[in-house]
Amino acid sequence: MEHNGDYSEWGMQQRRVEGLVSKHMADIALDTLQQRLAAVSDEMHSLSEHVSSRRSGEVSKAEPPTGTVTRAGELHASGHSTDDKLMSSSTENAAQRKIISLLVEIKEEQQRQWVVLRDLQTRILGQASNKEEEEEEEVEAVDLNLPLRTLEQLDNMEKQLEEPATQKRMVSFLSRMGGATVDDAVRRLMQAVLSFAVGSELNWVGRGQKRSFRVTRLQAILFRALKRTPVGREATHHQYADVVKKWLRFAPFRQGGGGRRCYRAPVEFPEPDEIVSFAQGCSD
Secondary structure: OOOOOOOHHHHHHHHHHHHHHHHHHHHHHHHHHHHHHHHHHHHHHHHHHHOOOOHHHHHHHOOOOOOHHHHHHHHHHHHHHHHHHHHHHHHHHHHHHHHHHHHHHHHHHHHHHHHHHHHHHHHHHHHHHHHHHHHHHHHHHOOOOOOOOOOHHHHHHHOOOOOOHHHHHHHHOOOOOOOHHHHHHHHHHHHHEOHHHHHHHHOOOOOOOOOOOOHHHHHHHHHHHHHOOOOOOOHHHHHHHHHHHHHHHHHHHHHHHOOOOOOOOOOOOOOOHHHHHHHOOOOO
């Protein structure tokens, strides 16, 4: 049987891993930047205190005796003001150089972290790929014999599905059937596991002479497989059941009418009035 899926789940898994790696990198970069900025702030504070202490010391030495103002004192004060400006400019330059140096260190640290995280991402994706390949090999090793063509084969499948390992492999296999919408995905699943002849012998609740599909393990497996597809991730069981009911209801038309005794002429593509007549004459 051909696989209609395109391994969309693998692509979503890869995007999730990349998203986690990107978030981790952003958190590390933010933490590093905060640490570096704190270091710059401390350095600026230290330089400011150092400048303040030098200013206070020099001002105390340059103050003339109380009540005396001399020309030399004025010149000294003027020179002191010039020295303060030069010292302030020197302090700003030193702070700028310190900030630039810290930013360079941050960039180098981010580059090292990027290399480590890329290696981690490669390992994670490689492990996921190997795991998926192993699961695929296990699925291929199981004799699924699908689609089921008789009720006896359906009974045998039900017995096989008593094993959790078989259920897991079955879900993994069916989740690759693909589908553009939820309805399309459910129809693909039904056609993958049941022939129209077997579908003609079933309905959802087991009304009339038909067997119930709702109580089978296979039905539960199909829903689990649907939930693992990109389009069916948010699908409800009610939405899934509606599509299954329709598929079972019209299975006799698709296989030529052998599934319902009240139906006579084989019709490949029934007209709307024929479908109404059929629905009125046969129980669901």
